[in-house]
Amino acid sequence: MPRVTEEYRVARRREIADAALRAFRRKGFQATSMAEIISESGLSAGAIYGHYKSKADIVLDVATTVVGSRIVDLERLAAADPMPPPARIVRVLMDGMVRELGSPGIMVQLWGEAVTDPVIKKLATGVLGRLRDAYVAYISLWHQREHGVSPSTAEGIAAEQVYLFVAAAQGYILHSALMPGFDSESYLTSIEKNLPS
Amino acid sequence: MPRVTEEYRVARRREIADAALRAFRRKGFQATSMAEIISESGLSAGAIYGHYKSKADIVLDVATTVVGSRIVDLERLAAADPMPPPARIVRVLMDGMVRELGSPGIMVQLWGEAVTDPVIKKLATGVLGRLRDAYVAYISLWHQREHGVSPSTAEGIAAEQVYLFVAAAQGYILHSALMPGFDSESYLTSIEKNLPS
DNA sequence: GTCTATAGTAGGATAGAC
DNA sequence: GTCTATCCTACTATAGAC
Incomplete structure (x- = not known):
């Protein structure tokens, strides 16, 4: 009641x-x-x-919402035709994050806090896991659509490549937060050029 | 006196x-x-x-020492013949870091703290910059030695690729700190397989 | 230089009135 | 549910004796 x-x-x-x-x-x-x-x-x-x-409880709520938006971004892109290549996705995710969060520094602080605070850690782990899964699904689908490979081999390729894609996004966040005068455009083009496809 | x-x-x-x-x-x-x-x-x-x-002053001293060791690692590898491929370096750096620091979580906390503490930020920026420079030098040298390209083109390749190599290392640290049951071996092999050479 | 004791501060969370 | 007032804990850094 x-x-x-x-x-x-x-x-x-x-x-x-x-x-x-x-x-x-x-x-x-x-x-x-x-x-x-x-x-x-x-x-x-x-x-x-x-x-x-608690304060952690507020952070958890805010962060969950923001991450939800990124998942939606990925789903929207997966529905596009033709699908942008996986390497291009890093840019979209980063744009969305910066737009919503203002500064990537918040993410870095969240990671740092997660190391010692169990509540925040659970949040960060969940976030990372969900984004990784969504990214795997995207890469897998892209390979099926654009290279016509079978779902199972596409899945294998995706599972193997996803680490590097996620790392590229994390690297963007870290550079952006820690390197004064960070040139985001040259980071992104360099990433897009060297990431596998 | x-x-x-x-x-x-x-x-x-x-x-x-x-x-x-x-x-x-x-x-x-x-x-x-x-x-x-x-x-x-x-x-x-x-x-x-x-x-x-201050406490920050202690952290600064400790971290500077640890980073110095990674630079020495890189210089030692650059002197080897044949030089290991750049993608292989991520593993060496991570091994050394874990051995010396015990847990990569410390790095993540350091990054988090850097966002708000100017002293720590200066430290983190310097660390990242020095490692990046050392990595650029390594990649450049490797391309000259193994593919016989000219110093200037090697430098260009290195400058363009270095972001992804550094991101791979940062991704290792983050996954290792935040994902329970992180399989470092499969991360490293996946990275080594998909990083450019 | 080093010790003990403590000042000083900041921040998360609660009690009790309305 | 919401407010004001405040408790309580934790921690960095300093003062002053030896």
């Missing part, structure tokens, strides 16, 4: 999550204190802890 | 740095408190702050 309607609860959570994302965009995840999320949301500590049980 | 001999000072710093590295190996960088470094070293807070001005 809920004390408020389900609708209300969902709307409030979204409101809080959006405020948190705005705060994270400015200062990253670790450096953003609960006080800042509270201030950004215009609510109070009590109100927020009534909807989320 | 130093109050103690230079030798003594250097030895003490090394002693502290070694203790810090042992502590970092267990719990990573962020999660290791000064109290733990103090306890591990058998010294006191006062003693340590007499030799390092």
